[in-house]
Amino acid sequence: RRSNNERRCRLGRMMRIRSSPSFSLDDDLRIKEDFKYDPEFELSVKRWVESVLEERMPDGVSLQSCLKDGVTLCKLVNKVKPGTIRRINQSTIAFLQRENLNAYVNACKSFGLHSSSLFDENDLYENKNFNLVLTNLYHLSHHLIKTMEFAGPQMNAPLPSPGLVTAIIGALPQSHTYSAEEQQEMTELCTWMNSHLATAKCQPVKDLTADLNTGVQLIKLIERLTGQSIGLYEPNPTLAWHSMSNLSLVLHYVNDLVSLPVGICVTDVYKGKPSAVLGLLRTIRDRLDIEYALSKMPKHERSAFLIKELITTEQVYVSKLFLVIETLMTPARLSRPAMLSRGEVDAVFGNWKDIAFKHEAFLDCLRGAFPFKKIATYLDTSILFKLLDGLMSWIKPVYTTYILNYDASIPFCASLRKSNQRFDSLVARFEEAQAMDLYSFLILPVQRVPRYLLLVRELTRCTPQAEQLRACVAKFDAILHTVNERKRALDNTRKVRAIEASIHGTFASIGNQCYLREGFLGILGADEEDETRSYFFLFSDRLMLTRHIPNVSPCKDFKFDAVFWLKDADEVTDEMENEEAGAEDEGEGEDATESAASTSTTAPSDVAAVAVTDYLPDAAAGSEPPEHETEGDERACMFGIIMKDFVLGLVAESEQSKLEWMEDLSSAIQKLKGK
Numbered sequence: 001r002r003s004n005n006e007r008r009c010r011l012g013r014m015m016r017i018r019s020s021p022s023f024s025l026d027d028d029l030r031i032k033e034d035f036k037y038d039p040e041f042e043l044s045v046k047r048w049v050e051s052v053l054e055e056r057m058p059d060g061v062s063l064q065s066c067l068k069d070g071v072t073l074c075k076l077v078n079k080v081k082p083g084t085i086r087r088i089n090q091s092t093i094a095f096l097q098r099e100n101l102n103a104y105v106n107a108c109k110s111f112g113l114h115s116s117s118l119f120d121e122n123d124l125y126e127n128k129n130f131n132l133v134l135t136n137l138y139h140l141s142h143h144l145i146k147t148m149e150f151a152g153p154q155m156n157a158p159l160p161s162p163g164l165v166t167a168i169i170g171a172l173p174q175s176h177t178y179s180a181e182e183q184q185e186m187t188e189l190c191t192w193m194n195s196h197l198a199t200a201k202c203q204p205v206k207d208l209t210a211d212l213n214t215g216v217q218l219i220k221l222i223e224r225l226t227g228q229s230i231g232l233y234e235p236n237p238t239l240a241w242h243s244m245s246n247l248s249l250v251l252h253y254v255n256d257l258v259s260l261p262v263g264i265c266v267t268d269v270y271k272g273k274p275s276a277v278l279g280l281l282r283t284i285r286d287r288l289d290i291e292y293a294l295s296k297m298p299k300h301e302r303s304a305f306l307i308k309e310l311i312t313t314e315q316v317y318v319s320k321l322f323l324v325i326e327t328l329m330t331p332a333r334l335s336r337p338a339m340l341s342r343g344e345v346d347a348v349f350g351n352w353k354d355i356a357f358k359h360e361a362f363l364d365c366l367r368g369a370f371p372f373k374k375i376a377t378y379l380d381t382s383i384l385f386k387l388l389d390g391l392m393s394w395i396k397p398v399y400t401t402y403i404l405n406y407d408a409s410i411p412f413c414a415s416l417r418k419s420n421q422r423f424d425s426l427v428a429r430f431e432e433a434q435a436m437d438l439y440s441f442l443i444l445p446v447q448r449v450p451r452y453l454l455l456v457r458e459l460t461r462c463t464p465q466a467e468q469l470r471a472c473v474a475k476f477d478a479i480l481h482t483v484n485e486r487k488r489a490l491d492n493t494r495k496v497r498a499i500e501a502s503i504h505g506t507f508a509s510i511g512n513q514c515y516l517r518e519g520f521l522g523i524l525g526a527d528e529e530d531e532t533r534s535y536f537f538l539f540s541d542r543l544m545l546t547r548h549i550p551n552v553s554p555c556k557d558f559k560f561d562a563v564f565w566l567k568d569a570d571e572v573t574d575e576m577e578n579e580e581a582g583a584e585d586e587g588e589g590e591d592a593t594e595s596a597a598s599t600s601t602t603a604p605s606d607v608a609a610v611a612v613t614d615y616l617p618d619a620a621a622g623s624e625p626p627e628h629e630t631e632g633d634e635r636a637c638m639f640g641i642i643m644k645d646f647v648l649g650l651v652a653e654s655e656q657s658k659l660e661w662m663e664d665l666s667s668a669i670q671k672l673k674g675k
Helices: 025-036 039-053 063-067 071-080 094-110 121-125 130-147 162-166 180-199 216-226 240-258 266-271 274-288 290-295 299-334 342-349 352-369 381-419 421-434 438-442 444-462 467-502 579-584 586-597 631-636 655-672
Strands: 515-520 522-524 533-539 542-553 556-565 569-573 638-643 647-651
Touching: 039 063, 039 071, 039 130, 063 071, 063 130, 071 094, 094 121, 094 421, 121 130, 180 216, 180 274, 216 240, 216 274, 216 444, 240 266, 240 274, 240 438, 240 444, 266 274, 274 290, 290 299, 290 444, 299 342, 299 352, 299 421, 299 438, 299 444, 342 381, 352 381, 381 421, 381 438, 381 444, 381 467, 421 438, 438 444, 444 467, 467 515, 515 655, 533 655, 569 655, 631 638, 638 655
Parallel strands: none
Antiparallel strands: 515 533, 522 647, 533 542, 542 556, 569 638, 638 647
């Protein structure tokens, strides 16, 4: 084994960053904007627009929907300076509405508004970043007062602080006051939640408004109740961004499954707002915890309740399947000329119709066997078994086909909406009418199978002579395992694509490699004058080094630096030598640097042989080192990857983090070697 002194470096500044668990890059950006969103600020903007125009916007309609066609914005400009926009399109055609938005933005430019205060039409029309629209109107209101002597109403609301996104979780929780009813419900929900967390071997919660802001325990709770992974998330959040990502994942998953009450947003749950936390937990308990619902009723009524629940949820599911067919798929094909070709419809919706018709037939059989108003307290399990057995005869191949198409359908649909204005308008009207985006409908089949398993499992517990139903549970378990395996593969694919999209530079495609972990690590050998932070992505075949440079290019926060191929790695070690030894062998380290540059493994350009710094900086940029950290602590966090021609020395944030990185790296290296 080569000496560790072949690579020696200075400990770089470190902090952790998000572990984006979102389904796609668009979702990743949406999560960030969800967290910045301030409903009170939006209300202030809305009131200002209404006061300038001297007219009220429709009640029950979001501000984004009111502004989307550009008419209101154009009227606002003409109210400030008559005749600025000569023609305002009143049409519902997408490209004419986009013309209105472009006319408004150009008017803002003519008023002298700075380019940083403008927005792109898609930020509003496609709701990509509505916060930019709100910010634009805020700056416009102040710009008019300062430079154009506008005598109209002023907007007095302050601009939301951007510091919220980078705030450290330690600043929470905020203090809240509770009513007696809220306090009692908090206690009941806390007891209920802890009973499930104990089963999942997760830390209990003590204060619901303070302990749930990371999102981890909520994710554990939902996975315990549904028996399904809800996606990739950050298990050890240290920054607000981690928590924001986790909470957004929770809220979107629950809303897709059972629909959340209006008014629950990521920011309110993160801050521990009682109404938001109570509303979320109440929804999870009442809609996802079947055991809880059964505990509130006599035993002889439970079987009937579960059959009714099976029929009710099947009715809702089938109605949503046919809603998509009737309002999207059929118009897209039968309009003249057709919006989409048959191949394009199949690429977006897969075998959706096949799923819909098969479930419609299954629902008819359920209704025939168990008339809803006449469901007896004693059920003939043989009839139910036959129905479920028939369901299982086709559900696995049909759903596997859909899931295989689902991952590719998301980016394809997004591409179609950009290139096909008629289809984009059709989807936009559908989403506005349903108050849910199309992707929330497309994921419904993926979420349906776990619901069957939960219902049938509970039926076996409260139905006499349920041997046949127990056989159904075993079969559903096997089907769910297949679905979950495929879903994990899809989660990995989405994660990899999101990472690729967030990195600026030219690098080898990651392809279908498995994502393992990511995070900041100090590099032994980093140029001390380089203020950028080293951020690593670990995949099954490579360790990718990037530099964290926020907004290095649009939608990209990382700049590619180097890749270390794990096939060229021998092993992972934590036997890093001390500072004095490193200083003595500085020349040897420099020779190793030159040797590494000529190998097939790409090494970072700034690696040099220098001594270790005296302390490990805190997570927040520019902060002083914690008093408890010592040089020994730093060395305890060091480890190295022994490559063919050099040793890559790294420093983790903690000993636990080091052990996790070493375990994942060692496992990946051994798998590549076939051991």
